[in-house]
Amino acid sequence: MTTALTTREEQAARLDAADPLAPLRERFLLPGDVVYLDGNSLGPLPAAVxxxxxxxxxxxxxxxxxxxxxxxxxxxxxxxxxxxxxxxxxxxxxxxxxxxxxxxxxxxxxxxxxxxxxxxxxxxxxxxxxxxxxxxxxxxxxxxxxxxxxxxxxxxxxxxxxxxxxxxxxxxxxxxxxxxxxxxxxxxxxxxxxxxxxxxxxxxxxxxxxxxxxxxxxxxxxxxxxxxxxxxxxxxxxxxxxxxxxxxxxxxxxxxxxxxxxxxxxxxxxxxxxxxxxxxxxxxxxxxxxxxxxxxxxxDGVDMADVRAKSLSLTAFFLDCAGELLAPLGFAPVTPSDPARRGSHVALRHPHARRLARGLADRGVIIDMRAPDILRFGVNALYTTHQDLFSAARRLLDVTREAPQGPPPPSSGPVT
Amino acid sequence: MTTALTTREEQAARLDAADPLAPLRERFLLPGDVVYLDGNSLGPLPAAVxxxxxxxxxxxxxxxxxxxxxxxxxxxxxxxxxxxxxxxxxxxxxxxxxxxxxxxxxxxxxxxxxxxxxxxxxxxxxxxxxxxxxxxxxxxxxxxxxxxxxxxxxxxxxxxxxxxxxxxxxxxxxxxxxxxxxxxxxxxxxxxxxxxxxxxxxxxxxxxxxxxxxxxxxxxxxxxxxxxxxxxxxxxxxxxxxxxxxxxxxxxxxxxxxxxxxxxxxxxxxxxxxxxxxxxxxxxxxxxxxxxxxxxxxxDGVDMADVRAKSLSLTAFFLDCAGELLAPLGFAPVTPSDPARRGSHVALRHPHARRLARGLADRGVIIDMRAPDILRFGVNALYTTHQDLFSAARRLLDVTREAPQGPPPPSSGPVT
Missing domain, CATH: 3.40.640.10 (Type I PLP-dependent aspartate aminotransferase-like (Major domain))
Known part of the structure; x- marks a missing residue:
């Protein structure tokens, strides 16, 4: 597993280094201590706003x-x-x-x-x-x-x-x-x-x-x-x-x-x-x-075809990470692997989705869940990096391994 | 007329000096060079915002x-x-x-x-x-x-x-x-x-x-x-x-x-x-x-009864000014003089309403007009002063006397 992690981490770094849209991340004011994968629910603050x-x-x-x-x-x-x-x-x-x-x-x-x-x-x-x-x-x-x-x-x-x-x-x-x-x-x-x-x-x-x-x-x-x-x-x-x-x-x-x-x-x-x-x-x-x-x-000046290409690279990378690292822990991808049938978020199914989303949030990875058992990882090619997704996968691995495997807790309020 | 103006100006100053709500004006960021009587259309910026x-x-x-x-x-x-x-x-x-x-x-x-x-x-x-x-x-x-x-x-x-x-x-x-x-x-x-x-x-x-x-x-x-x-x-x-x-x-x-x-x-x-x-x-x-x-x-901490009392003082004062100073120039009040039948703005009718509203704006008095011939002077007891209303009346007098008396110009866009 350590080898797999290292390989994926290096792959993420390589993909990000070659990303022509990487400078667009500067157009957002993203908090430094957070991996934000919930832009499909609330986009982050653009620097111009x-x-x-x-x-x-x-x-x-x-x-x-x-x-x-x-x-x-x-x-x-x-x-x-x-x-x-x-x-x-x-x-x-x-x-x-x-x-x-x-x-x-x-x-x-x-x-x-x-x-x-x-x-x-x-x-x-x-x-x-x-x-x-x-x-x-x-x-x-x-x-x-x-x-x-x-x-x-x-x-x-x-x-x-x-x-x-x-x-x-x-x-x-x-x-x-x-x-x-x-x-x-x-x-x-x-x-x-x-x-x-x-x-x-x-x-x-x-x-x-x-x-x-x-x-x-x-x-x-x-x-x-x-x-x-x-x-x-x-x-x-x-x-x-x-x-x-x-x-x-x-x-x-x-x-x-x-x-x-x-x-x-x-x-x-x-x-x-x-x-x-x-x-x-x-x-x-x-x-x-x-x-x-x-x-x-x-x-401004962004070609949506480039956005699409990077978005697919991001979701493909995350699906690969999920298949290799997370599937053994009970995560099932629900997002199609066919790029022509994939939007800009990846959904994984897990019976403890709610607790895992909270555990990730405690580790600075913001995603969301949709009842009863879907975890959503949203990517936005304008600011998401492959390394963000690697961090999310690794921390999800940690959270899943470390957390007690009790029954899913009840909801304690809205998560939108 | 000069005597009437002086008397009204002194009256406005007296009323403002005795106004218990006067400190509330500090809760707004009002531009210094403007008399704003259009808060019944768009309230000004509160300082807290x-x-x-x-x-x-x-x-x-x-x-x-x-x-x-x-x-x-x-x-x-x-x-x-x-x-x-x-x-x-x-x-x-x-x-x-x-x-x-x-x-x-x-x-x-x-x-x-x-x-x-x-x-x-x-x-x-x-x-x-x-x-x-x-x-x-x-x-x-x-x-x-x-x-x-x-x-x-x-x-x-x-x-x-x-x-x-x-x-x-x-x-x-x-x-x-x-x-x-x-x-x-x-x-x-x-x-x-x-x-x-x-x-x-x-x-x-x-x-x-x-x-x-x-x-x-x-x-x-x-x-x-x-x-x-x-x-x-x-x-x-x-x-x-x-x-x-x-x-x-x-x-x-x-x-x-x-x-x-x-x-x-x-x-x-x-x-x-x-x-x-x-x-x-x-x-x-x-x-x-x-x-x-x-x-x-x-x-916060404001009694609406006090707001109402001051609003009525403001509109009564302006109606008095209008009756005395403006009626001879063709302005007809349409707002009831009975305080029980008066809201928080005063409407005056004049055939050149649109042009006069613009002339007032050029002199820093912001009001609005409603087609075809109504000038609206909105007061808000939280920030409007009697002296604001005196200024408005005096400048309206000036605008009406100085302006050419041609036909009303066509509208050139929305005034809300």
Whole structure:
């Protein structure tokens, strides 16, 4: 085992030394005593954020006050930042808006999709979809007398062959939030389109982690959060993408005044703004929104293909470590070894997942777990190193060997 | 006129010298060269915010990272800050949640109110209600096959006498956002309740400006924003109050995972959290939310009755100045002179309102205007002085006398 460890440690050092993206780590303020592998839950603090936010607070809010809505571009922020996110997800400008939580954006997207297919009665989601996607699909379905069908992505084609003509929309995520499995966005999008259904993608675990091509694939709707691989800060505003071809027809259920065609005209009746602006809803949380904007500068000059290549190198290395070092201790990988089917985190199954995650945290390795038994190791090519992953594997080995092997302890509060 | 000016200036100085709340101005970082009378649109920067937010960013996010959801109280923030707002609006703890925009909270409140009165078909709003209140009422009405009736508060009693049995909910604001008129919340609430209707109050222009007594009045729902008299920063999260007696029955239309009974259990079906927590929706914008929390400390130890007394002194003084100095130049007050019917801003009507607001801004007096012809002068007893208002009146006199009297120019962009 000592030899295996030494070999892996040397391999990690070699891979990091040859990493062309290594200098990007300087764009983050990572605490020195921590190996952070939970950026798929909360991205770390980009170095550009503190000064940018201090300027927003002290100069823009404190000194320029209300005038900042015009003079410092607050009013345009949801569309400007939407476009910045758009450039990371393959969306041309004018189709993405940022401002509300992913859950609220999901409600808009699902409602709008259903309204565009009024004669169809089914809404398809993944049974393994993140809870909020499932809950909002159910809520929208109940309001519109639709039926939710939970169909795993692998079963979509046969399902559509039988029921496709009744499907209004398919709501999936490219990356399974637990297993880290990456689905074939193009194949699934095409399959839905062939039967006349619309497609909504939840990009929470994909945007900023791998190249996305919404326009090229002809995706209809997409949503995502700002706080995972986009590093926008805790609860950073989510975003909504609506393909331009739907802009004339799409209806927002949340007809807030910011989305009005003439928001300052104070007119009596709601008239939607042209384009994606109609999805603006209310006044957005500017401090959080502008922190996200500053955070997005970590992607300046970065090619997402390079990000993807390094991400795959990182996850492959960790899966190799896990197979060699951890499998004998009861760890089972649930993330596919096929790189084409792997997102940007690795999930290992272990019956003592919760206790082990805590043990790792005590040793300065931050990961997370998803009930009941999944440990998630998130990598972000912008700052994660192979040596981080080696440290995590070695310390997990230590924690597993040293810890008492009792029953899993009960949860003592939220870990998000 | 010179004598009148001198007299008013001396009066302002006397009133300020006798003001027991004068020291509270130190709790704000107001730019020295500006008279800020637009806190009813965007409250100024509280002195406590920059350091608090820097701590949230650098220590809580930067160093503690994901652990802050537990260790720094992020998870509880919407309820904790909801309670802090609750203490300003007469709501006992556990009935108020903060996190989403006022528009989103309105959607929840209107939907929930309608669902609690399923056999009734009318939704009553004020024709002068803020646009987003009207648009969301229309949106909810369309979804639930209700009819919106626009009834001015002054006409509510006769309307209810005729149609009361059909009214599901009455949605009003205590303070008219244009005129500054304050309505009788108790009388209107009681009138609605007598016919079995529910009451929703939009507190945007009231919370933090005057004492409110939601629990005592038996109000059913309330919403409001965090960025006006609560000084929480641009787009600061709004809040939703739901009276405890409705907690068992109320249904949220936006069934986000943060409002689930077991949010980290990842269960398949939505099960609402007990109490107000079910209205949490998605992950809230923590940076904006914790800035709001720091901002609310400006109310520490402050009696809202004192705030109200000073606010009335300020608006009375300005109305007196306007009557004496400005009326001859074509300014007509639209805010009631009766203190019982006055909120915390004064509105003057003038055909050149837009140009005059700009002229005042050029002279360092920040107010706002509402199309087509209303100038709003907002006062906040925590920092506004009588001398601020004297300066505003005097400079408005100058601007009006000096400016060319052409036709009103077209709008050149949003002023919020």
């Amino acid at each position: 503190p000064a940018a936010l201090a300027d927003v607070v002290s100069r823009q809010w404190g000194t320029d006050l209300i005038r900042s809505w015009n003079d410092n571009g607050w009013w345009e922020a949801p569309l400007r930042i939407g476009d910045a996110i758009g450039s990371l997800i393959g969306a041309a400008p004018g189709q993405t808006v940022a401002g509300d939580s992913t859950s609220v954006q999901l409600f808009t997207a699902l409602s709008a999709a259903a309204a565009l297919r009024p004669d169809r009665t089914l809404l398809v989601t993944d049974p393994g979809h993140f809870p909020t996607d499932r809950y909002l699909a159910q809520a929208v379905a109940e309001r519109r007398a639709l039926e939710v069908r939970r169909v795993p992505p692998a079963d979509l084609a046969p399902f559509l062959a039988a029921e496709g003509a009744r499907v209004a929309a398919v709501s999936y995520a490219p990356v399974d939030f637990r297993t880290g499995e990456l689905y074939d966005m193009r194949a699934l999008t095409d399959a839905a389109h062939r039967v006349g259904a619309l497609v909504l993608w939840d990009l929470c675990h994909a945007a900023g982690a791998l190249p996305l091509h919404l326009d090229t694939l002809g995706v209809d709707f997409a949503v995502g959060c700002g706080y995972k691989f986009l590093n926008g800060g805790p609860g950073a505003p989510g975003y909504l993408y609506v393909a331009r071809r739907h802009h004339e027809a799409f209806e927002t259920p949340l007809t807030g005044w910011n989305g009005h065609a003439d928001p300052f005209g104070l007119s009596r009746e709601y008239a939607p703004a042209p384009g994606i602006a109609r999805a603006r809803i209310g006044t957005p949380p500017i401090l959080s929104l502008l922190a996200l904007e500053a955070a997005l500068t970590v992607f | 920059p350091a608090a937010l820097a701590d949230v960013v650098s220590r809580q996010w930067g160093t503690d990272l994901i652990r802050s959801w537990n260790d720094n109280g992020w998870w509880e923030a919407p309820l904790r800050i909801g309670d802090a707002i609750g203490s300003l609006i007469g709501a006992a703890p556990g009935q108020t949640v903060a996190g989403d925009s006022t528009s989103v909270q309105l959607f929840t409140a209107l939907s929930a109110a309608a669902a609690l009165r399923p056999d009734r078909t009318l939704l009553v709003t004020d024709p002068g209600h803020f646009p987003t209140d009207r648009y969301l009422a229309q949106a909810v009405a369309e979804r639930r096959a209700l009819e919106v009736r626009r009834v001015p508060p002054a006409d509510l009693a006769p309307f209810l006498a005729a149609e009361g049995a059909r009214v599901a909910a009455v949605s009003y604001a205590p303070v008219d956002f244009r005129t500054g008129e304050l309505y009788d919340m108790r009388a209107l609430t009681d009138a609605a309740h007598r016919v079995g209707a529910l009451v929703l109050w939009d507190l945007c222009h009231a919370a933090g400006a005057l004492p409110l007594h939601l629990d005592t009045l038996g109000v059913d729902f309330a919403v409001g924003c965090g960025y006006k008299f609560l000084n929480g920063g641009p787009g600061a999260p709004g809040y939703l109050y739901v009276a405890r007696r409705h907690h068992e029955a109320f249904e949220t239309p936006l069934t986000g995972w943060n409002g689930h009974a077991d949010p980290f259990g990842l269960s398949r079906e939505y099960a609402p959290a007990p109490g107000i927590a079910r209205a949490r929706i998605g992950t809230p914008p923590i940076l904006s939310l914790l800035a709001l929390e720091a901002a609310l400390t400006v109310f």
